[in-house]
Amino acid sequence: MLLDHGSTIPLYIQLKEHLRTQIETGVYPSGARLPSERDLAQAFQVSRMTARQALQLLAKDGFISSRVGKGTYVRRPKIAQDLYLLTSFTEDICQRGMVPGSRIIRAALDRADDEIAGHLQVAAGTEIILLSRVRLADNEPIAWEICHLNHRLCPGILERHDFSRESLYQVLREEYGCHLIWADQLISARIPDRRQRVALQLDDKTPVLSLTRVTYADHDQPVEFVRSVYRCDRYHLRTILRYTCD
Incomplete structure (x- = not known):
């Protein structure tokens, strides 16, 4: 899926919402590892900074957590x-x-x-x-x-x-x-x-x-x-x- 580069909605918000939907629908279940910033940037044709911002928002909302040296994982739902x-x-x-x-x-x-x-x-x-x-x-x-x-x-x-x-x-x-x-x-x-x-x-x-x-x-x-x-x-x-x- 490509993001809408012509939209007034920032790309990092679009990416964050797309990943959130995938988490909530079970594409990425609890405990699953998310793609890296580099892989997300390549898959969605955005910068690594955009991918990083999307992941930071998901972490702030409690959907994911990072493990040093291991990657980013989906947290158990609240x-x-x-x-x-x-x-x-x-x-x-x-x-x-x-x-x-x-x-x-x-x-x-x-x-x-x-x-x-x-x-x-x-x-x-x-x-x-x-x-x-x-x-x-x-x-x-x-x-x-x-x-x-x-x-x-x-x-x-x-x-x-x-x-x-x-x-x-x-x-x-x-x-x-x-x-x-x-x-x-x-x-x-x-x-x-x-x-x-x-x-x-x-x-x-x-x-x-x-x-x-x-x-x-x-x-x-x-x-x-x-x-x-x-x-x-x-x-x-x-x-x-x-x-x-x-």
């Missing part, structure tokens, strides 16, 4: 979460044909401090459940999650279940009749702390998505207060916006 749906991490990962899992950092009874008590609408000092996990997709670390639950709503849950492999939302629904209906979620970006960087296999300059969420059941009963950080290179958030006139 995991997308739709913001207009309330789903669990396990459901998100399974829907994408991947295997969910967790590495337990801590699972124990605790006492609610003022902040946690406020979110769960209980008195400070109330017994709660603390469940801290690194969330995995195909055994790759994706997120660090610290969850606080109102123990009164799910007594004995830690003794009867292994949340390194079970879905918390499924257990709440099927065993405790706790059907989660809606959530209030705040999203921001920040630099992870050292423990999170190590657990998520990140360098000290890579930001993360930081999510704080309170999840509610029937009658606006708060069930869960959770803080999570997600790898930006493996996870993104998607929503649909509609314009409304004033």
Whole structure:
């Protein structure tokens, strides 16, 4: 395929979009090696600088990564979460044909401090459940999650279940009749702390998505207060916006 040299769209943009389409349609699947700058320049009759710019844009958008001395390879696609749906991490990962899992950092009874008590609408000092996990997709670390639950709503849950492999939302629904209906979620970006960087296999300059969420059941009963950080290179958030006139 030749690019349109007469178009107002820069050649490097045309080449980038062509390669992106080939990646998304599976011509270059995850893990595949892309042609070199020289080969791209010859195939599309452009300069090596144009080919380099196209590859740089693809890398910036998270489609490819370079390995020193080995070439440029297609990265695994990001995991997308739709913001207009309330789903669990396990459901998100399974829907994408991947295997969910967790590495337990801590699972124990605790006492609610003022902040946690406020979110769960209980008195400070109330017994709660603390469940801290690194969330995995195909055994790759994706997120660090610290969850606080109102123990009164799910007594004995830690003794009867292994949340390194079970879905918390499924257990709440099927065993405790706790059907989660809606959530209030705040999203921001920040630099992870050292423990999170190590657990998520990140360098000290890579930001993360930081999510704080309170999840509610029937009658606006708060069930869960959770803080999570997600790898930006493996996870993104998607929503649909509609314009409304004033």
